[in-house]
Amino acid sequence: MTEPPAKSHGRLSISASRSPRSLMDGPPRLKGAFTAKVLTLFPEAFPGVLGASLTGKALAEGLWALQPIDLRTFGLGPHRKVDDTPAGGGAGLVMRPDVLGPALEEAAVGTPADPARWPRLCLSPRGVPFTQDMARTFARAEGMTLLCGRFEGIDQRVIDHYGLMEVSLGDFVLTGGEIAAQAILDATVRLIPGVLGNFASTEEESFSDGLLEHPQYTQPREWQGREIPEVLLSGHHGRVAAWRRAEAERLTRERRPDLWRRRDDDSRD
Ligand code: SAH
Numbered sequence: 001m002t003e004p005p006a007k008s009h010g011r012l013s014i015s016a017s018r019s020p021r022s023l024m025d026g027p028p029r030l031k032g033a034f035t036a037k038v039l040t041l042f043p044e045a046f047p048g049v050l051g052a053s054l055t056g057k058a059l060a061e062g063l064w065a066l067q068p069i070d071l072r073t074f075g076l077g078p079h080r081k082v083d084d085t086p087a088g089g090g091a092g093l094v095m096r097p098d099v100l101g102p103a104l105e106e107a108a109v110g111t112p113a114d115p116a117r118w119p120r121l122c123l124s125p126r127g128v129p130f131t132q133d134m135a136r137t138f139a140r141a142e143g144m145t146l147l148c149g150r151f152e153g154i155d156q157r158v159i160d161h162y163g164l165m166e167v168s169l170g171d172f173v174l175t176g177g178e179i180a181a182q183a184i185l186d187a188t189v190r191l192i193p194g195v196l197g198n199f200a201s202t203e204e205e206s207f208s209d210g211l212l213e214h215p216q217y218t219q220p221r222e223w224q225g226r227e228i229p230e231v232l233l234s235g236h237h238g239r240v241a242a243w244r245r246a247e248a249e250r251l252t253r254e255r256r257p258d259l260w261r262r263r264d265d266d267s268r269d
Pocket of ligand 1: 122123124125126147148149150151152153154167168169170171172173174175176177178180
């Protein structure tokens with residue numbers, strides 16, 4: 001076994017450059033670390049913004065791992081074709097099931113079939129809107145697989161056959177699933193113990209209690225004629241907590257009546 005292994009199907013080659021991609025190959029992955037497998041036509045888009053700041057540091061330390069899988073390597077024929085015209089006609093191209101299937105099979109190697117232990121997502125504007133609760137659920141898993149669409153989207157049979165969970169970033173249309181995948185991974189990975197360190201609390205932030213967060217202030221005390229609310233400078237923890245709570249409730253009522261109603265409903269259960 002002196003021969004180096006041939007470039008394996010669907011895996012990125014290890015690059016000697018100091019490009020962001022080397023972040024994904026370099027760090028030793030800690031045993032049992034959360035692993036994200038991302039199926040994409042644009043593996044070079046990863047880790048992208050996930051390579052910066054706290055998620056990037058955690059990635060480099062092996063607190064989580066990222067494995068982009070290049071869909072092009074599963075393409076068919078000499079041109080590695082991944083898409084074709086929509087059945088029934090119309091504009092655009094649809095990603096082929098006989099390309100996505102083998103890619104998903106490869107991503108599944110070594111992962112548990114139980115969706116609670118390993119969620120399998122397909123990014124889609126038709127999906128269930130992503131929430132903080134979903135991020136909390138995903139962060140408890142051993143890892144997850146995310147399939148990024150492009151063009152008009154992907155053949156429905158792939159979603160049905162693999163029972164993919166369709167998840168949307170919101171009511172707008174992106175050109176591809178990569179930004180949505182990075183947003184979902186960012187929200188998920190920061191909840192993995194150790195990733196944020198002491199920098200932030202995930203207990204008091206927006207959505208943690210079904211509320212938006214209260215406004216934040218910092219130095220200087222006065223800026224452009226605007227003062228920090230007096231109560232925050234009082235040093236009185238009880239009054240500060242009460243003010244923050246009242247502000248969180250006011251903002252949630254004003255800006256997100258949907259969240260506010262859900263809290264009412266939940267408290268009646
Ligand atoms: N024709 C589709 C849109 C395709 S956009 C439709 O009308 O529903 C191409 C790809 O971008 C999608 O397959 C999906 O992976 C991704 N995408 C676009 N908008 C998205 C959103 N709001 N949330 C998550 N993924 C999205």
